Amino acid sequence: xxxxxxxxxxxxxxxxxxxxxxxxxxxTGLIAETLGVTPASVTDMVQRLSGEDPPLLDYxxxxxxxxxEGGRKxxxxxxxxxxxxxxxxxxVLGYSWDQVHVEADRLEHVISEEFExxxxxxxxxxxRGLHGEPIPSPGLEMPDREDRYLLEMRPNQRGIVQEVxxxxxxxxxxxxxxxxxxxAGFVVLDYSAYDDNLRLRLDGSEAEIxxxxxxxxxxxxxxxxxxxxx
Amino acid sequence: xxxxxxxxxxxxxxxxxxxxxxxxxxxTGLIAETLGVTPASVTDMVQRLSGEDPPLLDYxxxxxxxxxEGGRKxxxxxxxxxxxxxxxxxxVLGYSWDQVHVEADRLEHVISEEFExxxxxxxxxxxRGLHGEPIPSPGLEMPDREDRYLLEMRPNQRGIVQEVxxxxxxxxxxxxxxxxxxxAGFVVLDYSAYDDNLRLRLDGSEAEIxxxxxxxxxxxxxxxxxxxxx
DNA sequence: ATCATATTTTAGGCTATTCTAATTTTTTGT
DNA sequence: ACAAAAAATTAGAATAGCCTAAAATATGAT
Numbered sequence: 001x002x003x004x005x006x007x008x009x010x011x012x013x014x015x016x017x018x019x020x021x022x023x024x025x026x027x028t029g030l031i032a033e034t035l036g037v038t039p040a041s042v043t044d045m046v047q048r049l050s051g052e053d054p055p056l057l058d059y060x061x062x063x064x065x066x067x068x069e070g071g072r073k074x075x076x077x078x079x080x081x082x083x084x085x086x087x088x089x090x091x092v093l094g095y096s097w098d099q100v101h102v103e104a105d106r107l108e109h110v111i112s113e114e115f116e117x118x119x120x121x122x123x124x125x126x127x128r129g130l131h132g133e134p135i136p137s138p139g140l141e142m143p144d145r146e147d148r149y150l151l152e153m154r155p156n157q158r159g160i161v162q163e164v165x166x167x168x169x170x171x172x173x174x175x176x177x178x179x180x181x182x183x184a185g186f187v188v189l190d191y192s193a194y195d196d197n198l199r200l201r202l203d204g205s206e207a208e209i210x211x212x213x214x215x216x217x218x219x220x221x222x223x224x225x226x227x228x229x230x
Numbered sequence: 231x232x233x234x235x236x237x238x239x240x241x242x243x244x245x246x247x248x249x250x251x252x253x254x255x256x257x258t259g260l261i262a263e264t265l266g267v268t269p270a271s272v273t274d275m276v277q278r279l280s281g282e283d284p285p286l287l288d289y290x291x292x293x294x295x296x297x298x299e300g301g302r303k304x305x306x307x308x309x310x311x312x313x314x315x316x317x318x319x320x321x322v323l324g325y326s327w328d329q330v331h332v333e334a335d336r337l338e339h340v341i342s343e344e345f346e347x348x349x350x351x352x353x354x355x356x357x358r359g360l361h362g363e364p365i366p367s368p369g370l371e372m373p374d375r376e377d378r379y380l381l382e383m384r385p386n387q388r389g390i391v392q393e394v395x396x397x398x399x400x401x402x403x404x405x406x407x408x409x410x411x412x413x414a415g416f417v418v419l420d421y422s423a424y425d426d427n428l429r430l431r432l433d434g435s436e437a438e439i440x441x442x443x444x445x446x447x448x449x450x451x452x453x454x455x456x457x458x459x460x
Numbered sequence: 461a462t463c464a465t466a467t468t469t470t471a472g473g474c475t476a477t478t479c480t481a482a483t484t485t486t487t488t489g490t
Numbered sequence: 491a492c493a494a495a496a497a498a499t500t501a502g503a504a505t506a507g508c509c510t511a512a513a514a515t516a517t518g519a520t
Contacts, residue, residue, distance in 0.1 A: 008477065029497060041478055043499055048476090062485060062498060092322065093348040103342055110336045118323040238507065259467060271508055273469055278506090292468060292515060462520090469514070477505085484499065490492090 007109040010078045011035060012045055013056060016067055017075035025064030073140050080136040081108040081116055083129035086166065088119045090130050097176055098169035100130060131172075132163035132182025132220070148223060150198065151216040153188045158224040160185050165218035178202075178209050180219065237339040240308045241265060242275055243286060246297055247305035255294030306366040311338040311346055313359035316396065318349045320360050327406055328399035330360060361402075362393035362412025362450070378453060380428065381446040383418045388454040390415050395448035408432075408439050410449065 005013075015034050019026040028042040035042070049071070050059040056071035067075060085104040089095040095103065111119075120126075120138070127143075129135055136142045147162045161184045164175055175181065185203040192198075196213035211219075235243075245264050249256040258272040265272070279301070280289040286301035297305060315334040319325040325333065341349075350356075350368070357373075359365050366372045377392045391414045394405055405411065415433040422428075426443035 006476075027497070028499085037477090038479065039498065040480080040500080045477080047499095089345075093345070093352065095344075095348070099344070103345060106340045106342075107337070110340050112333055112336075114325075114329070115319075115323070115333060118325070122323065236506075257467070258469085267507090268509065269468065270470085270510080275507080277469095462518105464517100464519090466517070467515080469512100471512080472510090474509075475507090479504075480502090482499100482501080484497100486495100486497070488493100488495080490494105 005074060008045070009049065009056075010074070010109055012042075012049065013067065013071050013075040014078045014082075016057070016065055017072065017079065020066055025066045027064050031065070076136040076140040076142055078108055080138075080140065081111060083133055083135045084116060084119050084123065084126075085111070086130045087123055087126055091123065097130065097181075098172035101166045101169070128182065129166075131166045132161065133166070134163075145220075146222065147220040149217055150211070150219040150221050151196070151213060153191070153198065153221065153223065155188050155190055157188045158185065159188070159221035160224060161219060162222050163220040168218075171215065171218065175215075175219075179205065180209070185224070235304060238275070239279065239286075240304070240339055242272075242279065243297065243301050243305040244308045244312075246287070246295055247302065247309065250296055255296045257294050261295070303370050306370040306372055308338055310366040310368075310370065311341060313363055313365045314346060314349050314353065314356075315341070316360045317353055317356060321353065327360065327411075328402035331396045331399070358412065359396075361396045362391065363396070364393075375450075376452065377450040379447055380441070380449040380451050381426070381443055383421070383428065383451065383453065385418050385421055387418045388415065389418070389451040390454060391449060392452050393450040398448075401445065401448065405445075405449075409435065410439070415454070 012031070012035065015031060016026060019030060019034065023030075028039045028046065031046075032039040032042045046057055046059050046065055049055065050057040050065075054070050055068050056074060058066045058068050058071075082104045085107050086100040089100045089103055090097070117138075127135055134143050134145065150159070150161075153159060161180055161182055163182060164172065164180070166172070179202050180186075186200045187203075188198060188200050189208060190199040196216075197210050198212075198216050199208055199210045201208050242261070242265065245261060246256060249260060249264065253260075258269045258276065261276075262269040262272045276287055276289050276295055279285065280287040280295075284300050285298050286304060288296045288298050288301075312334045315337050316330040319330045319333055320327070347368075357365055364373050364375065380389070380391075383389060391410055391412055393412060394402065394410070396402070409432050410416075416430045417433075418428060418430050419438060420429040426446075427440050428442075428446050429438055429440045431438050
């Protein structure tokens with residue numbers, strides 16, 4: 001078992017994990033932008049982490065970075081803590097949907113195994129986080145996902161909101177006000193390739209909602225059977 | 231308002247606060263020993279902290295250190311968080327008496343104002359911590375105390391356990407097993423100046439307990455009216 | 461008052477993390 | 491294929507903490 005990882009290292013691993021879920025290997029530039037540091041800092045850190053005894057990163061100059069198995073486990077550990085903490089902050093301390101992220105981002109580096117276990121127990125060992133994200137199991141298995149971005153859906157498809165990006169409080173508040181929360185079912189009414197707008201209606205709602213690409217790219221959905229009739 | 235204080239700075243201030251409660255000004259050696267760093271490191275840090283814009287410490291070479299008003303407030307803020315967290319860990323997450331200290335020591339540097347407030351509310355704005363310590367008010371007022379060390383008590387005095395030093399898990403487990411917890415009433419039966427042993431009996435208990443100086447110096451008590459007779 | 465012992469401070473270094481500026485490598489458009 | 495643009499890397503430096511070893515200062519015992 002690797003000794004203690006610093007906050008910075010955990011942040012790098014978590015970020016690289018998330019980025020490499022969509023794109024495979026990731027460049028230092030993207031990591032830098034996501035983390036809010038310069039590319040030079042990333043190169044530096046990445047070199048250190050790929051030169052450890054059991055390396056956490058797989059890296060060779062100019063070729064983009066990927067996590068090793070050890071790095072992936074460490075990233076999932078941090079992600080598990082983050083998502084448990086978000087749920088905990090909401091359910092036990094009454095934080096709102098959009099407030100939890102920032103606090104969890106600091107606490108995730110500091111809580112003990114013990115704390116994590118107790119929180120999980122108090123919450124009933126949840127599988128999904130506050131924003132619908134899957135929570136890695138205690139053994140750090142991450143469920144395979146079939147989810148797609150809402151952006152990819154086409155007219156007449158039915159779907160269920162699975163997950164909403166947790167790190168933009170303003171967006172979260174807006175989505176909540178529109179009823180777009182994990183579990184919500186909906187039908188896509190229309191899609192405009194011209195401006196990347198998606199018009200949809202939530203189950204049991206009269207109102208239609210129009211969402212642009214910048215929003216629909218942040219929402220993961222499970223696609224249900226296609227709507228009967230055209 | 232001072233910007234953000236690092237974990238290390240908060241630890242220094244907290245330690246200096248506690249040490250200067252008993253002794254007035256404290257030397258670098260004592261601080262170093264308490265904090266587990268070298269005296270040289272303390273000198274270094276102390277010089278930085280006393281040279282800030284609003285200084286947190288009052289210091290001049292070879293003369294011992296004291297907190298300024300700003301330093302005192304910062305220390306009390308950390309102490310408030312620590313004590314609220316200990317209570318929270320116990321009452322909400324089921325930590326035991328002797329487990330809370332270490333976890334609180336890490337969390338205290340990381341939680342937000344918001345977190346502190348919500349925890350205080352969930353706990354009902356408590357005035358005393360898990361081990362009986364007074365909790366600074368939200369406005370950082372610290373109640374004046376009349377408490378004495380158990381060590382100072384003499385035969386036939388009655389007392390009530392007020393506070394037990396929180397940072398030694400083994401000692402805490404022992405004291406709990408003996409019924410010596412905040413709120414417990416007792417009578418001092420005997421005191422031996424020779425070996426600094428104190429024999430006492432808890433209210434409603436048949437058994438007598440003998441405690442040595444190293445223990446009785448860690449327990450604060452409120453002295454009640456003297457025992458009738460004898 | 462003086463010398464031995466204690467404590468405290470200085471000096472010089474190390475690590476982790478970040479930065480800026482300069483350089484190198486890769487990609488891309490033609 | 492090759493120049494221009496984009497991306498990544500190196501080099502050099504800063505900061506916060508910490509350390510060890512050496513020097514300075516206090517204390518206190520006779």
